Amino acid sequence: MKPLLIGGQWIETAQAVPNVNPSDTKDIIDHYAQGGRAEAQAAVRAAADAAPGWAHSTPQERHDLLARVAADLMARAEEIGTLLSREEGKIRAEGIAEATRAARIFDFFAGEALRAGGELLPSVRPDIEVAITHEPVGPVALITPWNFPIAIPAWKTAPALAFGNPVILKPAELVPGCAWVLAEVLQNAGCPPGVFNLVMGEGSVVGAALLAAPEVKAVSFTGSVPTGQRIAAASVPMNRKVQLEMGGKNPLVVLDDADLERATDVALDGAFFSTGQRCTASSRIIVTEGIHGRFVELLAEKVRGLKVGPALDPASQIGPVVDRTQLDQDLRYIDIARREGGNLRAGGNMVRCATPGYFLAPTLISDTDPAMTINREEVFGPVASVIRVRDYEEALHVANDTPFGLSAGICTTSLKHAQHFRRHAQAGMVFVNLPTAGVDYHVPFGGTKGSSFGPREQGAHARAFYTQVKTSYVFGG
Numbered sequence: 001m002k003p004l005l006i007g008g009q010w011i012e013t014a015q016a017v018p019n020v021n022p023s024d025t026k027d028i029i030d031h032y033a034q035g036g037r038a039e040a041q042a043a044v045r046a047a048a049d050a051a052p053g054w055a056h057s058t059p060q061e062r063h064d065l066l067a068r069v070a071a072d073l074m075a076r077a078e079e080i081g082t083l084l085s086r087e088e089g090k091i092r093a094e095g096i097a098e099a100t101r102a103a104r105i106f107d108f109f110a111g112e113a114l115r116a117g118g119e120l121l122p123s124v125r126p127d128i129e130v131a132i133t134h135e136p137v138g139p140v141a142l143i144t145p146w147n148f149p150i151a152i153p154a155w156k157t158a159p160a161l162a163f164g165n166p167v168i169l170k171p172a173e174l175v176p177g178c179a180w181v182l183a184e185v186l187q188n189a190g191c192p193p194g195v196f197n198l199v200m201g202e203g204s205v206v207g208a209a210l211l212a213a214p215e216v217k218a219v220s221f222t223g224s225v226p227t228g229q230r231i232a233a234a235s236v237p238m239n240r241k242v243q244l245e246m247g248g249k250n251p252l253v254v255l256d257d258a259d260l261e262r263a264t265d266v267a268l269d270g271a272f273f274s275t276g277q278r279c280t281a282s283s284r285i286i287v288t289e290g291i292h293g294r295f296v297e298l299l300a301e302k303v304r305g306l307k308v309g310p311a312l313d314p315a316s317q318i319g320p321v322v323d324r325t326q327l328d329q330d331l332r333y334i335d336i337a338r339r340e341g342g343n344l345r346a347g348g349n350m351v352r353c354a355t356p357g358y359f360l361a362p363t364l365i366s367d368t369d370p371a372m373t374i375n376r377e378e379v380f381g382p383v384a385s386v387i388r389v390r391d392y393e394e395a396l397h398v399a400n401d402t403p404f405g406l407s408a409g410i411c412t413t414s415l416k417h418a419q420h421f422r423r424h425a426q427a428g429m430v431f432v433n434l435p436t437a438g439v440d441y442h443v444p445f446g447g448t449k450g451s452s453f454g455p456r457e458q459g460a461h462a463r464a465f466y467t468q469v470k471t472s473y474v475f476g477g
């Protein structure tokens with residue numbers, strides 16, 4: 001059994017759950033301890049006990065810990081990437097890239113720990129100086145989804161620790177493996193007891209217990225909209241900081257003047273890589289009428305050419321869907337789209353492979369309109385729809401016609417339209433002639449409207465969430 005990590009101790013539990021490989025459901029990766037309310041509370045106490053010491057640790061100590069973690073993650077990137085692909089289903093190259101990214105995130109925040117400065121201003125009054133400093137918030141709970149099993153835990157844990165906060169990580173039920181390796185790496189790197197705690201278990205039990213604990217001063221969450229709303233509702237009465245990254249229904253606009261080859265590659269990558277299970281995936285492809293026919297034809301051909309197969313098979317380009325529930329959801333949305341009048345241009349069917357897994361052919365549905373269910377609700381699978389529009393103005397209107405606002409893209413050779421879109425797309429991240437998914441780790445990540453709440457994640461902007469500001473006035477006359 002892979003145990004929990006609480007207060008620097010590995011803790012086994014009465015119950016352990018199997019981690020099943022979605023590429024081969026006969027393959028059980030390992031069994032993972034299942035924490036309950038008591039374990040969540042013990043982790044909160046351990047974090048609270050460790051908080052003063054970690055808050056007063058030196059920038060050098062924090063830097064050195066994070067740098068050791070970065071080096072170990074980098075050295076183990078192939079092993080972690082392989083585990084990631086085995087438990088989540090993205091292909092091995094994507095798994096290794098994600099593990100490498102996690103290492104780079106820790107490396108970046110090792111540097112941020114050294115740069116944790118403030119500001120010194122003259123007061124508007126004589127002989128007074130004003131100092132603005134950034135102090136740790138206290139114990140933070142990190143609640144993460146299954147689709148980026150190492151990158152998301154890394155991009156929350158690294159800044160939390162860099163800015164002096166102890167962590168309780170609650171990973172998604174489907175992917176305990178990568179979170180467990182992260183705990184092991186932190187432990188091996190000499191993380192002080194209680195500064196990093198790992199509690200696997202159910203969201204409704206462990207997550208709820210973390211939310212009920214007043215010692216938890218901040219919650220950073222990535223996942224679905226309903227869970228995010230529950231977390232916000234539980235946290236506001238406690239004056240607790242909340243950061244929510246939730247769903248998307250991200251548009252990719254393709255204009256008549258786009259480079260057809262590039263636009264179809266951008267759509268293919270944005271919609272289907274990582275099995276389309278990215279919050280930033282291009283799920284609505286909005287195409288102007290002059291290029292629509294040629295674009296759909298070529299994209300459908302490229303989609304049909306994608307090789308679906310087991311995540312660890314080097315020939316696979318698209319791995320399985322993460323589990324049965326997600327697969328059923330994908331198939332249900334495909335069915336609804338067809339019944340509402342969509343035209344199936346590629347996929348829609350299961351793919352048979354040598355091993356039993358959740359293999360779904362990447363699916364492209366054309367002739368949809370913005371009001372259809374497929375264009376309103378997040379599917380979270382290898383499924384994209386095409387909406388035909390007259391011109392750029394209509395494309396922009398349709399792109400913004402969604403409660404979400406995470407990421408938006410445009411393919412065009414017109415500087416005028418690219419610039420206009422950059423300014424007017426209602427999204428936290430905009431991409432020009434690039435897939436809507438695939439971001440850098442050193443710049444802010446996050447959305448607008450219904451997709452996100454609270455300060456941005458990643459890059460130097462991450463400090464806003466993981467610190468609180470103190471303004472000090474000193475008379476020195």
Ligand code: NAD
Pocket residue numbers: 143144145146147148170171172173201202203204206207208211222223224225227228230231245246247248278279378380406451
């Ligand atoms: P989810 O909301 O079901 O679960 C996310 C996490 O919340 C899990 O760890 C889960 O155990 C926990 N949880 C569930 N119920 C809880 C409760 N009552 N209290 C506390 N915690 C609880 O989401 P998921 O299915 O794991 O992930 C898919 C969703 O995540 C999609 O909607 C996707 O768009 C979103 N996502 C968003 C981003 C982003 O940055 N915007 C990134 C990745 C995924």
